[in-house]
Amino acid sequence: MASFVPLSPDTLEDQRLYTSARLTEVACLDCLATVGVKKNSEHHTSIQWSTEARAHCPELTRRAGGRESHAGCPRMLASIETAVREGAVPVGAEDGY
Amino acid sequence: MSDTGSSTRYLDQGKPPERFARGWHCLGLESAFADGKPHGIEAFGTKLVVWQDSQGGTNVLDGYCRHMGGDLTQGSVKGDEVACPFHDWRWGGDGKCKQIPYARRVPLRARTQKYPVVIRNGQVLVWHDVEGGAPDMDVLPPELPGIGTDEWTDWFWEVVPIEGSNCRELIDNVVDMAHFYYVHLSFPTSFRNVFEGTRATQYMASKGRPDVSGGYGDAEMFLKSEATYYGPSYMINWLEVDYKGFITEVVLINCHLPTGPDSFTLQYGIAVKKPEGLDEKTAQYIAKKYATMFGEGFLQDVHIWKNKVPVQNPLLCEEDGPVYQLRRWYEQFYVDVADIAPEMVDRFEFEVDTTKANEFWQAEVAENLAKKAREDGEGADGVANPEAEGKPQVMTGT
Ligand code: FES
Ligand SMILES: [Fe+2]
Numbered sequence: 001m002a003s004f005v006p007l008s009p010d011t012l013e014d015q016r017l018y019t020s021a022r023l024t025e026v027a028c029l030d031c032l033a034t035v036g037v038k039k040n041s042e043h044h045t046s047i048q049w050s051t052e053a054r055a056h057c058p059e060l061t062r063r064a065g066g067r068e069s070h071a072g073c074p075r076m077l078a079s080i081e082t083a084v085r086e087g088a089v090p091v092g093a094e095d096g097y
Numbered sequence: 098m099s100d101t102g103s104s105t106r107y108l109d110q111g112k113p114p115e116r117f118a119r120g121w122h123c124l125g126l127e128s129a130f131a132d133g134k135p136h137g138i139e140a141f142g143t144k145l146v147v148w149q150d151s152q153g154g155t156n157v158l159d160g161y162c163r164h165m166g167g168d169l170t171q172g173s174v175k176g177d178e179v180a181c182p183f184h185d186w187r188w189g190g191d192g193k194c195k196q197i198p199y200a201r202r203v204p205l206r207a208r209t210q211k212y213p214v215v216i217r218n219g220q221v222l223v224w225h226d227v228e229g230g231a232p233d234m235d236v237l238p239p240e241l242p243g244i245g246t247d248e249w250t251d252w253f254w255e256v257v258p259i260e261g262s263n264c265r266e267l268i269d270n271v272v273d274m275a276h277f278y279y280v281h282l283s284f285p286t287s288f289r290n291v292f293e294g295t296r297a298t299q300y301m302a303s304k305g306r307p308d309v310s311g312g313y314g315d316a317e318m319f320l321k322s323e324a325t326y327y328g329p330s331y332m333i334n335w336l337e338v339d340y341k342g343f344i345t346e347v348v349l350i351n352c353h354l355p356t357g358p359d360s361f362t363l364q365y366g367i368a369v370k371k372p373e374g375l376d377e378k379t380a381q382y383i384a385k386k387y388a389t390m391f392g393e394g395f396l397q398d399v400h401i402w403k404n405k406v407p408v409q410n411p412l413l414c415e416e417d418g419p420v421y422q423l424r425r426w427y428e429q430f431y432v433d434v435a436d437i438a439p440e441m442v443d444r445f446e447f448e449v450d451t452t453k454a455n456e457f458w459q460a461e462v463a464e465n466l467a468k469k470a471r472e473d474g475e476g477a478d479g480v481a482n483p484e485a486e487g488k489p490q491v492m493t494g495t
Contacts, residue, residue, distance in 0.1 A: 002114065002428060002431055002432060003114045003265060003424070003427060003428050003430075003431040004111035004112065004113060004114060004263075004265065004407060004409055004424075005111055005112040005114075005409075006109050006111050006409040006410065007109050007110070007111055007112060007409070008107075008109045008409075008410070010109070010410065011109045011111075011409050011410040014410045014421075015421055015425075018413060018419075018420075018421040018422075019421050019422055019425060019440075040415045041415055043449055043450040043451075043452060044415065044416075044447075044448070044449045044450075045446075045447070045448050045449075046419065046422075046445070046446070046447050047444075047445065047446040047447075048443070048445055049293075049443055049444035049445065049446075050439070050443055051439050051443055054293075054443065054444050060444075066239075067239075067323070067325070069293075070291045070296075070298045070300070070323070070325065071291075072291075072446055072448075093415045096413070096414045096415060097413045097414060097415055097417070
């Protein structure tokens with residue numbers, strides 16, 4: 001069972017391209033969390049957490065599920081900014097994305 | 098195989114889902130069912146019967162009697178039970194047949210499909226799960242402080258049946274930054290998404306477009322919007338509208354009931370925090386105004402949905418939102434609980450500074466304004482842009 005089922009195998013490749021391709025690992029400077037980061041441009045940032053990373057982040061854990069947990073962890077954001085500044089995260093799109 | 102740039106891009110329209118999403122779904126305002134009569138609500142490929150019992154409890158069962166298929170929504174409420182119009186079998190809110198007036202005994206197997214009910218913020222929510230799992234109380238939408246008290250208006254509630262589109266079109270809007278400019282005529286100034294567990298959130302700040310608003314001074318309208326889906330079908334949208342420094346707090350509920358593979362019922366409700374110093378009547382008037390404005394906004398979306406095709410392989414540009422990640426999140430409601438994969442529920446964050454898109458849009462708006470000024474100079478009529486008259490200038494999370 002699924003929601004819409006793609007009819008073409010190429011769609012699976014698109015799904016991979018847009019979700020898991022080109023993620024760079026960035027470790028938090030304050031806790032044990034490591035996330036996947038993609039920057040298509042200086043203006044854009046995608047952050048992919050894993051279950052494990054999420055469990056490590058004390059800030060997100062502390063917020064415990066209310067509306068306030070929608071905002072990002074400032075320490076992780078700062079760690080990502082540092083990584084970008086140091087050139088550890090490639091910035092740029094591939095064929096428009 | 099990925100595109101090399103030389104081959105033609107085609108649309109994968111996909112196969113529509115064969116089941117309806119698992120989760121809490123809103124049937125409407127509790128007060129709408131409180132008249133002592135059975136009500137029919139189309140949902141999940143069938144019709145549900147909804148009625149209030151003598152204790153004030155709201156009950157929801159499948160609308161068709163398990164005896165001979167009579168339509169319970171056309172029956173009546175007798176005591177606490179709904180009575181079938183065909184042979185008067187009496188069905189209780191627990192799904193059991195309680196009485197057959199002409200029979201000595203009720204068959205043990207006389208149980209029908211019941212939907213667990215929770216009343217939240219004055220609305221009736223039911224749990225739908227094709228696997229028949231127990232309702233998950235942990236994923237209910239939150240109670241809204243102040244709502245239902247004197248500080249807020251009552252809900253303005255609207256029901257809009259949509260034919261010809263699957264409800265996922267509505268879900269996709271969570272990530273669709275650019276359509277706010279083109280479809281809803283507003284400028285998103287910042288945009289952010291967070292998906293985690295059963296929730297998907299969109300943050301957006303926007304302002305009105307001065308070139309298409311017909312002179313209501315809407316460029317001075319700023320909107321802060323935080324919209325969260327709690328599960329597959331129920332979104333709470335917290336809105337802060339700043340019009341010339343006058344700030345209004347609005348809560349919009351955007352929810353839907355899937356009725357078939359390409360139809361659903363859109364429902365939305367609006368409540369406004371009564372501005373201090375304003376009398377009841379004025380507050381109601383403002384709430385109604387917003388209801389109309391947001392309602393028109395939805396109709397702009399509906400027009401697009403009705404004419405588009407479903408797409409499983411959207412082609413994205415750098416400025417587009419995370420539609421693939423959103424759909425991956427949405428998938429969790431369509432698979433068996435045992436098949437929910439970590440990536441469907443793991444936290445994902447997306448942020449785009451809309452500066453780049455805005456530079457382009459500002460230029461387009463400036464051009465439109467200049468064109469308008471030239472036309473105003475020539476023509477005798479003062480109407481700036483008749484087509485845009487009365488269209489909403491700010492939009493919500495959809
Ligand atoms: S069909 Fe309902 S009582 Fe017979
Ligand atoms: Fe929209």
